[in-house]
Amino acid sequence: MELSEDVRPASAAFTASVATRIVSEGGNMCAVFEAGETRIIPKVLFNAALTHGLMPAESLEPVPVPEPKKQSQEEIVEDGLVEACKVLIAKGNPADFTVVGHPRTASVKKLVDFEFTTKDVENAFLEAMHEVEQDGDDSKEHSEQSSVAAE
Secondary structure, three states: OOOOHHHOOOEEEEEOOOOEEEEOOOOOOEEEEOOOOEEEEEHHHHHHHHHOOOEEOOOOOOOOOOOOOOOOHHHHHHHHHHHHHHHHHHHOOHHHEOOOOOEOHHHHHOOOOOOOOHHHHHHHHHHHHHHHHHOOOOHHHHHHHHHHHHO
């Protein structure tokens, strides 16, 4: 059970079941253990400790770090449009919205730097409205204001 140098911790606790002496591969470092003794040793002694049957107190293997979930292009566009719609809702400028209360494409284009369709904006706006309503903002008041201003 030999570990590669780059994944080892700098030191670790090992326990000996019998009295033993371990020596590093280069012969320049050693450690003496009594039976049942647990000691922290540097990584240069790990292989010798494992070879002599000493047991590490914790796993010497690195804990795998889960890779972050990669978003698809569609998810990135959707998230960006939702955030842009939230900004427009927060600003509350009636000129940024159509008569029916949806964000104007030109207003959204000022906030994002990617291609999207009107349908994408409509879907993102509905999602943004839902999120804003959950946060306690009065989004309905905004929609009524923008409808009145557009008339």
